[in-house]
Amino acid sequence: MSSTAKTKLEKSLCEWNGTIQKKGSPNNSRILRFKEGFRWSSVKTEKYKEGDRESWSSVVRMVLIGNRGESTKFSLRYFEISPKGYSSLERHRHEHVIVCIRGKGQIVINKRKFRIGYLDTVYISPDTIHQLVNPYDEPFGFFCIVDSKRDRPVVLS
């Protein structure tokens, strides 16, 4: 593509101002812009879990889809585990879908441990004991998609 054509193409694009339809609606279309350091515009960084501080270490969560008026039957979250961190070893009826997008990590599934790398996609079936672990030197970040309505995890020791 010539640079003139490229400029023309880019000039025809709309500026992004947060939401796409009118403000005030509970359910606007929106673009969450990806930012340096694996953050997204207008998405806050939260603790992995409130309470239960014993079973996990060095994990943060961000909810991209699921807590702003959407009626999707799923939530899209991003979790990041710092080097040497780990999530709770747990089990639940609901399924997990995990997509690694930053660094690499390991997943424990029923006492077996597997390495997962960039864009590897994991499906964890109901009632499967699992844990995400980062024994490496870089942050391990992944999307986790779950049903909106789901049972409470049972944390194992």
Added chain:
Amino acid sequence: MSSTAKTKLEKSLCEWNGTIQKKGSPNNSRILRFKEGFRWSSVKTEKYKEGDRESWSSVVRMVLIGNRGESTKFSLRYFEISPKGYSSLERHRHEHVIVCIRGKGQIVINKRKFRIGYLDTVYISPDTIHQLVNPYDEPFGFFCIVDSKRDRPVVLS
């Protein structure tokens, strides 16, 4: 991490053989390995749509989660639009969540056009007219997450 420690760590990992629990179960945990050229192990490349050949061009789809016995209330698909390709301009009641993972592209939302790049995440609210377009020189690939039960899109001209 020393190279000895690293080797020990990697040696403790299980080999990956497709599914994690016993074969024959309709609902095994599994890891879909990401492969060169934006493909995943055991995931086949399909046409974007059967029929309706007029409204779209140069799009393929892969279903990562949703057609192998999962009971999730969502499906995870990967779509890829070749340079100069585009999806149907359409509208439906169900919501779309789109995450760009390859190249960049444009999204038309209610007659406005926005550029989307790496890991930008788009939420398309119900009944919003939309279309994905690739006017660039490289493939534009994105995850699209939708509810498993959803209405049929209305294709617009």
